[in-house]
Amino acid sequence: MMASLAAADIESVFRQEYGRAVAVLVRAFGDIDLAEEAVQDAFTAASERWPMSGLPPSPVGWIIATARNRAIDRLRREATREDRHAEATRLFSSDVVMPADLDVNPLPDDRLRLIFTCCHPALALNAQVALTLRLLAGLTTTEIARAFLVPEATMAQRLVRAKGKIRDARIPYKVPDARELPARIKGVLAVVYLLFNEGHTASSGDQLVRGELCEEAIRLGRLLAELLPNDPEVTGLLALVLLVESRRAARVGLRGELVRLADQDRSLWNGALIEEGQALVRKCLTWNRPGPYQIQAAINAVHSDARSAADTDWGQILRLYDQLIAIAPGPVVALNRAVAVAEVHGPHVALTLVDLLDLDRYYLFHAIRADFLRRLGRPSEAASAYDSAIGLCDNVVERLFLQARRQALD
């Protein structure tokens, strides 16, 4: 029996189990709002009860059973508004388990279905991201709005609209069949990757990194890898985000400034994350079914191997970029590949490649060009390329970095 239970312990159960409980309740009742309300009620009850009683043997089982009872109560109370119950049982009708029959032990894991519902291509990408954070990660509307720097009312409306579409258009609550699965997994991975990238380099605002978004993306990546353990790209994405995350502490300097990979203090890299990421990359290699996330993970694994920037095996990185561009061609991949080309064949060759790209609206295009021009001893052209980059960059920390680089030209 646990003596006293801190609020932090309950918070940690909440973070870990919220999505699972909501997923089970959605399956049982076919109504997302009802499921959310019931699970939140159950956690409120837990925060009153557990500090006295201690943690139950299966906290998530307790939460799900309590939430189920709360949901049934709520439906009874609302039975006068007869439409509600009828509506709830009609939704997802092929799959409805009557609430009384809901089996909480052993616990079914319905999170995979819920991910596919949240990331359905009939929903706009920003709605997919918001729903995934809300329903699976248990973030509040306020937290999601803050993370994406949009007004709370905007985010609330986005969520209401998305949930309304799921209900009214009957977006299914199921894992897609084998024929559709690969394309749909791609959509889910895109949501997790977008979430991670937004955390890694916030697209606007005065902080470079939004760590909470990186952490949620990694949690979701781990969940996907647990639910789809034999999908190479799922594993590749998890490896990629772990390896990039391993450098987070080194990427931000003492004054919050951006530190480039080449200038990072590598002793600040997180060895455990590197080890885990590299092990996943090796697992991907044994499958021999390469995909874009796996290759990007492999590129990051090569960086992780280098004791210093000078030790980096750029030849290997360039070969990986060649492979990446062959299966996932696009101007942004070509731009990143050019950085490796500059290291292997020199900035002159790289500049020629970059000048062919139609990326005039992308700040990193100008920033990378500026760096090549600087290395080629063409400072006035470099300065004007930095100016273009600075004008297009909405993140304060990155802008300061670019301004410093520009000033260093003089």
Next chain:
Amino acid sequence: MKQYLLSVYQPDGQPPPPKALEKIMQDVHAVRAEMKAAGAWVFTAGLHPASTATVIRVKDDEPLITDGPFTEGKEHLGGFSIIRAADLDAALEWARKLARATTLPIEVRPIQEDPPQ
């Protein structure tokens, strides 16, 4: 089963040349036959061009009639089908076949069930 409205959006102006049109009509009929065989088909209508449309509004109890379609633009509703499907994925699968056959975009909208009495 739920019902969905599949709307075909057509560019205004000249229809495709006869040969292309013939192929399109064949493909559309094939999709409709497949829908019927699957028990998914409820209703289909093709519309005359938007230039034949008339809009009527009532203001202060007086009808106001205008010539032409409600929305301005270069594309208009050209026809629609109503289908039965288990969920949006099933509806989108029919819509995908119809979009391929018509070579035009298809809008999929759920139909409200049990309209209020």
